[in-house]
Amino acid sequence: MSVTDLVNGVLSGKRRELARxxxxxxxxxxxxxxxxxxxxxHTGKAHIIGVTGPPGSGKSSLVTKLTTEFRKRENTIGIVCVDPSSPFTGGAFLGDRIRMQEHSLDNEVYVRSMGTRGHLGGLARATSDAVRAIDAFGKDIIFVETVGAGQSEVDVIDVAQTVIVTDMPGSGDDIQAIKAGIMEIADIFVVNKMDLPGAERKVTEINAMLDIDPSEKDWRPPVILTNSRSGEGVTELADKILEHLQFLKDSGQLEQKGLKRSRDELQELMRYKLTRELYQKLEGQPEYEAAIKKIATRKEDPYSVAERLIAEFLFSESR
Ligand SMILES: Nc1nc2c(ncn2[C@@H]2O[C@H](COP(=O)(O)OP(=O)(O)O)[C@@H](O)[C@H]2O)c(=O)[nH]1
Ligand SMILES: [Mg+2]
Structure with missing residues (x-):
């Protein structure tokens, strides 16, 4: 299939071409x-919603229920599930796929899983490109689900305009969540599994944490109780999501976010491209291997060698 066919296929809403x-x-x-x-x-139209939080807190179930809610409101939906912690794409997502099955016959819902490929930088890159493809495909709302555990999902979630952080009663990993920087990226908190004991207490805990947050934000993240099995609280959550988007627009933050993202993406692409080309050129070269040995045997130092190799690379004409 030619690139033109592929592009035309995606733009005219063909799922097979998008998958390809x-x-x-x-x-x-x-x-x-x-x-x-x-x-x-053709991109930049979708509202991208990141959903992150501990495994088992109900992200996939929640995304499924939110999809139902937004379908009622006539929105079309894309869903990207990312699990950087698992190398087993198929197995890890089996559960997700089963949960999201209720939308599998709906042509206006497109679901895709992304597994670990190469290093995590590559995964964040691939995820943002996949989201972009679905955006061009014409979906109004795109959910990006990723398990919350560290820097990698912060990178993955960077594509989102609205970030939902999920939690559930009884999970004792609040301290860990703060450490991982997950709290700071939340626009909306969800305490899912409100049917289980301790849900209200969890809400109080998160609110207490927000109270001591020193940063003076114009948007205080609301904390919402949901039950992703029954759907309770999901309508309210959907309203809050739209409210947040409206806030971003009114405050000028949507534009700011767009600029920041373009700057970050450009830098990231240049870094990625430069390092890849550099390594491709150096890997296996006798002088390169010799320099590594010299560094190891203390005949040379890594600082000077790095400077020299980069200078040689940047100013070489045969690149
Ligand atoms: N009791 C209860 N269980 C839930 C709720 N939401 C999800 N679950 C269950 O929690 C488990 C994990 O849900 P899942 O959506 O896969 O979580 P994820 O790992 O965060 O994507 C599943 O067995 C769900 O059926 C809820 O609101 N209440
Ligand atoms: Mg899941």
């Missing part, structure tokens, strides 16, 4: 970049 493009993205195929170049001007 995301596979190319995952495999870091050059055709994917070519397609994304052509698609870029």
């Amino acid at each position: 493009l995301i596979s190319l993205i995952e495999n870091e195929d050059g055709d994917a970049t070519e397609a994304l170049i052509q698609l870029y001007k």
Whole structure:
């Protein structure tokens, strides 16, 4: 299939072409970049919603219920599930797929899982490109679900305009969540499994944490109780999500976020491209291997060698 066919297919809403493009993205195929170049001007329309939190807190169930809610409101939906902690794409997402099955016959809902490929930087890159492809495909709302455990999902969730952090009663990992920087990125907190004992206390705890947050934000993240099995609280959550988007627009923060993201993305792409080209050039070269040995045997130091190699790379004409 030619890149033009692929691009036209995605733009005209063909699911097969979208799936194919995301596979190319995952495999870091050059055709994917070519397609994304052509698609870029058709993107930037979707409301991207990040959903993160501990495993088992109910992210997938919640996304499924939110999808039902937004479908009622005539929105079309994309869902991207990311699990950086698991190398087993198929198995890890089996549960997610089963949970999201109630939408599998709905053409207006597109679900895709992303597994670990290469290093985490690559995963964040691939996820943001997959989201972009779904944006060009024309979905109004795109959920990005990722398990909350560290820097990697903060990177993954960076594509989102609205970030939901999920928690559940009885989970004692609040301190850990703060450490991981998950608290700071939340626009909305959800205490899911409100049917279980301790849900109200959890809400109080999170609110207490927000009270001592020194940063003076214009938006105080609301804390919402949900039951992702019955759907209780989900309508309120959907309203809050829209309220947050409206706040971003009214306050000018949506524009700011867009600029920040473009700056970050450009830097990241340049860094990625430069290092990849550099390594490709150096890897296996006798002088490179010799320099590594010299560093190990203290005949040279890594600081000077790094400077020299980068200078040589930047100013070499045969690049
Ligand atoms: N009791 C209860 N169980 C829930 C609720 N939401 C999800 N679950 C269950 O919690 C488990 C984990 O849910 P899942 O959506 O896969 O969580 P994820 O790992 O965060 O995506 C599943 O067995 C769900 O059925 C809820 O509101 N109440
Ligand atoms: Mg899940």
